[in-house]
Amino acid sequence: MSTARDEILGRIRTALRDVTETDPARDVPVAWQYGRATDIADVLGLFVERVEDYRAVVERVPVADVPEAVVRHLRDTGATTVVLPVGIEAAWRAAVEASGLEVLSDEPALSHDELNRVDAVVTAAAVGIAETGTFVLDHRPDQGRRALTLVPDRHVCVVRADQVVTDVPEAVGRLAASVAEGLPLTWVSGPSATSDIELNRVEGVHGPRTLHVLVAV
Amino acid sequence: MTTTNLGMPTRVRLTPAPPEGALIDSPPFPQAAIRELGKDTQRANLRHATHTIRTKRQRVVAELDHWQDLRSAGEAVKNRVARHLDTWLVQLEENLTRAGSTVHWARDAEEANRIIIDLIRATGSDEVVKVKSMATQEIDLNEALEGAGIAAWETDLAELIVQLGHDRPSHILVPAIHRNRTEVRDIFLEEMGRYGTPPPEGLDDDPGRLANAARTHLRDKFLRARVAVSGANFAVAETGSLVVVESEGNGRMCLTLPQTLISVVGIEKVVPTFADLEVFLQLLPRSSTAERMNPYTTIWTGPTPGDGTQDVHVVLVDNGRTRALADPSGRAALRCIRCSACLNICPVFEKVGGHAYGSVYPGPIGAILNPQLRGVESAVDRSLPFASTLCGACDDVCPVKIPISDILVQQRHRIVEAKKAEAGRKPHLESVLMKGGGWLMGDARRLALMQRAANVFGLVGGRAIGHIGNWPVPGLSRWLRARNVPMPPTASFRAQFDKTSDKTRGGQR
Numbered sequence: 001m002s003t004a005r006d007e008i009l010g011r012i013r014t015a016l017r018d019v020t021e022t023d024p025a026r027d028v029p030v031a032w033q034y035g036r037a038t039d040i041a042d043v044l045g046l047f048v049e050r051v052e053d054y055r056a057v058v059e060r061v062p063v064a065d066v067p068e069a070v071v072r073h074l075r076d077t078g079a080t081t082v083v084l085p086v087g088i089e090a091a092w093r094a095a096v097e098a099s100g101l102e103v104l105s106d107e108p109a110l111s112h113d114e115l116n117r118v119d120a121v122v123t124a125a126a127v128g129i130a131e132t133g134t135f136v137l138d139h140r141p142d143q144g145r146r147a148l149t150l151v152p153d154r155h156v157c158v159v160r161a162d163q164v165v166t167d168v169p170e171a172v173g174r175l176a177a178s179v180a181e182g183l184p185l186t187w188v189s190g191p192s193a194t195s196d197i198e199l200n201r202v203e204g205v206h207g208p209r210t211l212h213v214l215v216a217v
Numbered sequence: 218m219t220t221t222n223l224g225m226p227t228r229v230r231l232t233p234a235p236p237e238g239a240l241i242d243s244p245p246f247p248q249a250a251i252r253e254l255g256k257d258t259q260r261a262n263l264r265h266a267t268h269t270i271r272t273k274r275q276r277v278v279a280e281l282d283h284w285q286d287l288r289s290a291g292e293a294v295k296n297r298v299a300r301h302l303d304t305w306l307v308q309l310e311e312n313l314t315r316a317g318s319t320v321h322w323a324r325d326a327e328e329a330n331r332i333i334i335d336l337i338r339a340t341g342s343d344e345v346v347k348v349k350s351m352a353t354q355e356i357d358l359n360e361a362l363e364g365a366g367i368a369a370w371e372t373d374l375a376e377l378i379v380q381l382g383h384d385r386p387s388h389i390l391v392p393a394i395h396r397n398r399t400e401v402r403d404i405f406l407e408e409m410g411r412y413g414t415p416p417p418e419g420l421d422d423d424p425g426r427l428a429n430a431a432r433t434h435l436r437d438k439f440l441r442a443r444v445a446v447s448g449a450n451f452a453v454a455e456t457g458s459l460v461v462v463e464s465e466g467n468g469r470m471c472l473t474l475p476q477t478l479i480s481v482v483g484i485e486k487v488v489p490t491f492a493d494l495e496v497f498l499q500l501l502p503r504s505s506t507a508e509r510m511n512p513y514t515t516i517w518t519g520p521t522p523g524d525g526t527q528d529v530h531v532v533l534v535d536n537g538r539t540r541a542l543a544d545p546s547g548r549a550a551l552r553c554i555r556c557s558a559c560l561n562i563c564p565v566f567e568k569v570g571g572h573a574y575g576s577v578y579p580g581p582i583g584a585i586l587n588p589q590l591r592g593v594e595s596a597v598d599r600s601l602p603f604a605s606t607l608c609g610a611c612d613d614v615c616p617v618k619i620p621i622s623d624i625l626v627q628q629r630h631r632i633v634e635a636k637k638a639e640a641g642r643k644p645h646l647e648s649v650l651m652k653g654g655g656w657l658m659g660d661a662r663r664l665a666l667m668q669r670a671a672n673v674f675g676l677v678g679g680r681a682i683g684h685i686g687n688w689p690v691p692g693l694s695r696w697l698r699a700r701n702v703p704m705p706p707t708a709s710f711r712a713q714f715d716k717t718s719d720k721t722r723g724g725q726r
Binding site for chain 1: 270289300302310316425432506509
């Protein structure tokens with residue numbers, strides 16, 4: 001008896017008897033230049049504007065002031081407990097720990113229920129995309145495992161200016177290395193939202209309902 | 218509590234029961250359309266929702282100068298996929314396995330459901346949380362799981378509304394598009410408490426508070442679930458990565474918190490390279506939810522130690538896709554990325570809604586996809602290619618340029634031919650009329666004679682009434698019932714032309 005795999009592949013080959021060219025690239029040329037940057041005059045400015053469009057709070061902060069800004073934004077969200085990824089910048093950690101907020105470590109990993117009782121998380125990011133107002137996490141140690149930026153209701157994310165690219169093609173180019181390493185990716189465009197009731201966008205379902213993005217310049 | 222009789226001792230259901238009967242046994246489209254047109258609230262809800270999303274889509278698409286280039290790229294990549302599908306699937310399997318995922322193959326819905334049930338049973342769990350997935354709707358997974366004593370909890374807000382409402386999805390993207398906020402509140406108040414955390418006291422119909430009620434209801438299910446079932450928007454052959462595009466974060470919950478993840482993926486979902494995602498992650502959000510980017514996209518490449526689901530399975534499903542692939546012109550339908558732009562723009566869908574199509578794939582794409590995936594044995598599948606005015610609006614919005622109306626016409630032809638071939642069938646009046654028309658127009662004298670007769674009819678009839686209305690003409694009354702046909706003119710174009718050109722020539726002389 002043939003396996004389902006062999007049978008499906010066999011059906012496909014029978015179905016494609018009319019295709020005689022065996023090289024996919026020669027058979028169907030794709031007239032698209034991959035990885036191109038989009039022509040944008042003020043990339044950072046557009047990034048800020050587009051993230052704000054999703055009703056996230058955005059602020060440009062000089063690199064030296066980031067630790068202070070992280071604490072200020074955490075307080076603005078009303079958080080009293082915060083979890084920090086193990087690999088977060090030492091200066092940010094020091095500032096948060098000195099702030100009087102209760103700081104939890106994810107080492108050893110917090111249980112789902114413990115994480116569900118944490119108010120906020122602070123992370124770095126891997127890439128920012130100006131055109132779409134997106135930041136992408138590749139979950140290296142300065143961003144933490146995926147659950148950290150999902151279960152707590154408030155997320156303060158710091159994106160470095162040199163991480164912000166023009167558009168999706170450039171971002172996909174930069175992220176290829178992370179995927180090759182087997183890292184998962186999370187693309188975030190604003191706080192969690194739904195349009196499921198009458199196609200009206202409502203912010204805030206299961207992911208963090210409050211999102212603050214600091215652009216370190 | 219509702220109960221069900223499966224020919225076994227009656228037992229209590231775990232999840233809300235959907236409507237009775239199988240979709241494939243639905244009445245043909247014209248009958249179902251009349252039934253659906255009678256639902257006034259639904260018609261108003263659909264009109265509001267489709268018009269809202271059309272305007273938004275137009276706005277975000279207009280932001281990109283290179284939208285047409287993107288569509289062409291999407292079309293070409295997907296053609297490259299379909300025409301070499303075996304190559305990509307073998308590569309995908311290899312890289313999924315290398316990344317630590319376990320690959321399963323399913324010829325049809327039954328085999329897919331059996332694989333999934335076995336995988337869930339092996340974990341010892343009797344429930345799963347689900348990410349919204351068309352593939353699992355297509356194979357009717359929830360009912361198969363219910364039959365196996367496993368509760369499937371839908372976690373997408375619209376799917377939750379449908380499930381709690383004992384209803385069926387009516388749209389690819391927004392399955393509860395036929396419901397308004399007040400209906401949603403009523404469903405939540407009535408049903409939520411029976412299946413978990415109840416809604417807060419005094420819940421009103423504010424969409425934000427309704428979304429919040431869903432958040433609270435599902436949180437406990439997410440935190441305790443040990444198994445999740447998802448679909449995938451894309452599967453990358455080059456890297457063995459799967460992609461889920463979503464809005465609410467329910468997808469991230471399912472992909473991250475449980476121990477085991479089972480992803481059900483149609484074999485046409487494969488894309489060759491990671492770089493190809495730059496095309497589709499631009500096309501899909503703008504075409505579906507009409508956003509520059511959807512709130513969350515997760516891309517995972519097997520399990521990651523210490524992060525997310527650790528036991529990762531992928532079920533590759535055929536279920537009719539190779540049948541569609543065998544038709545060189547119809548296979549374009551397999552390019553579909555399930556954005557639903559064709560539903561939202563369709564003047565027919567806007568009026569009748571998704572339930573009239575007797576399938577989880579409604580609207581223009583459903584009208585071409587279902588007869589290809591399921592064949593044309595059922596009454597509903599035979600009727601679907603006719604569920605269109607052929608206006609072509611769907612062709613213009615499709616992000617991968619599927620020539621939907623061309624395929625509709627081809628399928629109509631095929632269905633007419635199939636009906637003709639069936640022994641003992643009387644020829645349809647339409648084909649008799651068409652033959653007669655062909656005979657009349659095949660000869661200039663016959664045509665002129667017919668036109669003169671029509672002119673006389675127009676001259677006489679036109680004095681009494683301006684148009685041909687709902688007249689009891691045998692054989693034509695059903696057609697005339699819905700149309701006002703203008704009176705024939707008092708002179709034909711050919712007669713006018715002859716007259717004018719005679720004069721012109723006369724003047725030159």
